[in-house]
Amino acid sequence: MAAIARGSSALFRRLLIQQYRRRCLRVQEARGLSFGLLPAPTLDRTSQVRGGRSLQMLGRGLHASAAHRGAVVQFKLSDIGEGIMEVTVKEWYVKEGDKVSQFDSICEVQSDKASVTITSRYDGVITKLYYDADDVALVGKPLVDIETESTSDVIQEEDVVETPAMAREEHTHQEIKGLKTQATPAVRRLAMENNIKLSEVVGSGKDGRILKEDILDFLARQTGAILPPSPFRETRTPDPPGAAPSAELQPPPAGPRRVLADKDVTEPLKGFRKAMAKSMTAALAIPHLGLCDQVDVSRLVALRDELKAEARGHGVNLSYMPFFIKAASLCLARFPILNASLDQSCQNITYKVSHNIGVAMDTALGLLVPTVKNVQLLSILEVARELNRLQELGAAGQLGTADLSGGTFSLSNIGSIGGTYAKPVILPPEVAIGALGKIQVLPRFDASGHVIRAHVMNVSWSADHRVIDGATMCRFSNMWRDFLQNPASMLLHLK
Ligand code: CO6
Numbered sequence: 395m396a397a398i399a400r401g402s403s404a405l406f407r408r409l410l411i412q413q414y415r416r417r418c419l420r421v422q423e424a425r426g427l428s429f430g431l432l433p434a435p436t437l438d439r440t441s442q443v444r445g446g447r448s449l450q451m452l453g454r455g456l457h458a459s460a461a462h463r464g465a466v467v468q469f470k471l472s473d474i475g476e477g478i479m480e481v482t483v484k485e486w487y488v489k490e491g492d493k494v495s496q497f498d499s500i501c502e503v504q505s506d507k508a509s510v511t512i513t514s515r516y517d518g519v520i521t522k523l524y525y526d527a528d529d530v531a532l533v534g535k536p537l538v539d540i541e542t543e544s545t546s547d548v549i550q551e552e553d554v555v556e557t558p559a560m561a562r563e564e565h566t567h568q569e570i571k572g573l574k575t576q577a578t579p580a581v582r583r584l585a586m587e588n589n590i591k592l593s594e595v596v597g598s599g600k601d602g603r604i605l606k607e608d609i610l611d612f613l614a615r616q617t618g619a620i621l622p623p624s625p626f627r628e629t630r631t632p633d634p635p636g637a638a639p640s641a642e643l644q645p646p647p648a649g650p651r652r653v654l655a656d657k658d659v660t661e662p663l664k665g666f667r668k669a670m671a672k673s674m675t676a677a678l679a680i681p682h683l684g685l686c687d688q689v690d691v692s693r694l695v696a697l698r699d700e701l702k703a704e705a706r707g708h709g710v711n712l713s714y715m716p717f718f719i720k721a722a723s724l725c726l727a728r729f730p731i732l733n734a735s736l737d738q739s740c741q742n743i744t745y746k747v748s749h750n751i752g753v754a755m756d757t758a759l760g761l762l763v764p765t766v767k768n769v770q771l772l773s774i775l776e777v778a779r780e781l782n783r784l785q786e787l788g789a790a791g792q793l794g795t796a797d798l799s800g801g802t803f804s805l806s807n808i809g810s811i812g813g814t815y816a817k818p819v820i821l822p823p824e825v826a827i828g829a830l831g832k833i834q835v836l837p838r839f840d841a842s843g844h845v846i847r848a849h850v851m852n853v854s855w856s857a858d859h860r861v862i863d864g865a866t867m868c869r870f871s872n873m874w875r876d877f878l879q880n881p882a883s884m885l886l887h888l889k
Contacts, residue, residue: 464542466521471503471512471537478505480532482664483525484791487582488538492520499582500538503531504759506669508795518542530664577604578790584609666759676822683859685867686815689875691833692849697881705775715753715807716778717884718830721877723749723769724887726803729870733802735823736861743861752801752821753781756811757788763821764793765801773888809833809851818856825858826867828874 471481481503488500494514501512522539525531577585577592581604585592595612597604663671694717705712726733730745737744749770752763764784766777787793803824808816809832816829831852838848853875857867877884 464518466539466541467516467518468536469515469538469540470535471531471533473533478533480530481505481510483527483529483531484509484665485527485583486523487586488520488523489586490520490523492586494518494520494540504665506666506672508798509759509792512537514540516540516542528664530662576602581606581609666762670761673821674819677819680820680822681859682820682856683862683864683867684817685855685857685864685871687853687871687875689851689853689878690838690848691851691878692847694878694881695833695849705778708775708779710775710778711782712775712778713781713810714833715781715805716774717878717881718805718807719751719753719766719769719777719781720772720774720888721874721881721884722751722803722805722828724877724884725870725873727770728873729866731862731866732826732857732870734825734861735802736825736858740860746802748800748802750800750802752804752824753784754804754806754808755784755788755793757793758791759788759793762788762793762798763801763804764788764797765799767800771889774884803827805830814852816854818854820856820858825861826870827856829854829856 482505484502484504486501488494488498494500495517496514498514499511500514500520503510503512518540520538521541524536524538531537576597576599582592584606585595585604590609590612592604595604595608596602598608599605691714694714698712698714698717702712726749731743733749734743734745736742748768750765750767751769752765755762755764764787766772766780766784769777772780784793784797787797801821801824804818804821804827806816806818806827806829809830812832814831814834816831818827818829820827831854833849833851836848836850837845838850840846853871855867855871
């Protein structure tokens with residue numbers, strides 16, 4: 395029932411957007427007609443515009459050219475650092491013919507390390523995009539051409555300004571003509587596609603953040619239509635303590651992408667997938683030892699149930715991971731060899747002071763391993779809060795270099811998806827990783843030999859056998875298992 399309501403609501407919104415686009419196109423066509431009066435040089439310039447975008451370009455070109463035609467500046471993609479030579483263009487926030495102001499977001503690019511927003515340095519009109527979305531853009535090569543509004547704006551050919559997407563706030567915040575607007579890239583895109591200025595939309599999200607809903611409401615007001623309430627919102631208020639989670643608000647689970655082509659498709663490896671190919675190939679050089687065990691987490695399940703509401707009161711979603719992470723840190727303090735790295739020539743081993751525990755994460759961009767830094771200094775609640783932050787960034791595809799680098803040990807919770815056993819692959823230059831299976835309710839014997847109901851989880855460890863022997867791995871695993879079988883014992887070691 396909810397699905398049907400959601401379906402019809404989505405269909406209605408699509409129709410509404412189409413209707414509005416058609417309206418915009420008519421306006422643009424009308425502007426295009428008067429364009430016949432424009433001088434020839436401007437016509438030449440617009441003839442560079444690609445395909446179906448030209449109409450809109452003509453409309454906007456008329457305005458920009460008639461006012462003050464400036465020089466065309468070719469922006470090159472400048473050095474992003476960390477030896478990155480190429481990036482994938484994830485999303486354009488502008489199209490050819492769009493008017494941009496300084497600091498407006500132009501596009502988002504993705505290196506194998508971070509997501510970066512490119513912003514405009516000039517006021518002007520975009521006359522050329524050098525790449526389509528998903529293309530690989532090269533550092534030092536042109537990204538866009540901008541015809542500046544006045545010749546006084548023009549400096550020599552300059553690099554674009556880049557904003558590393560280190561944090562969600564940083565990434566989604568921009569200042570346009572003195573007005574602060576906050577919106578995700580997807581919302582900016584929706585606004586752009588419908589020719590809506592974000593500065594004219596009132597945001598109903600936290601701190602005035604503009605949500606998809608606000609854009610659709612704005613559209614509805616423009617077209618005189620009334621939108622049915624949408625079951626989806628971009629941000630979600632937490633459920634009240636004790637309340638059952640409202641299933642309607644959950645986005646549908648991500649399934650495998652359907653292949654619609656009727657022939658084989660070959661495409662270049664890009665972005666994070668390319669990085670994964672590189673790091674996993676390097677991991678092949680590591681002789682892995684494997685060790686598996688079972689953990690009875692019944693007490694942990696009860697404890698987490700008890701603490702969940704309290705954590706929610708602190709604005710934190712408490713899953714099992716923070717306990718797994720904190721227990722690992724307590725064990726690393728005892729077994730520093732597992733929180734170390736070996737140099738490439740196998741001559742030196744470095745024991746890391748920080749427990750920066752990487753967490754394999756299923757993100758909008760695929761599998762990434764952001765790190766919870768300095769776990770040895772954090773409480774379980776603080777670990778949970780940090781994990782929540784990373785998950786939020788991961789879901790939005792906005793994890794940046796700072797969050798994705800510096801790991802010293804990793805945990806992969808495949809059990810939150812399914813699966814019981816795994817064979818995790820060490821992330822160089824780390825030397826160990828653990829994979830956690832699904833917590834299952836299984837029959838077990840108690841001390842008196844009676845069958846009881848137990849929550850059992852399997853753990854699979856991989857360690858670099860060049861520096862870690864099986865006995866060390868097993869002792870580490872035993873200690874970790876004991877902490878989780880008797881979570882209260884962790885209290886004795888917390889600082
Ligand atoms: N068993 C049962 N239930 C679980 C488990 C396990 N292992 N783990 C989490 N959960 C529960 C969790 O407690 C939540 O329940 P409620 O609080 O009652 O709602 C729920 O599942 C959802 O948890 P969520 O995934 O949101 O949070 P969690 O902190 O447990 O996990 C995360 C964080 C980042 C690990 C997770 O969001 C994620 O991305 N998981 C996928 C990781 C992944 O892709 N791993 C594969 C890496 S490749 O390991 C690999 C060796 C190969 C196979």
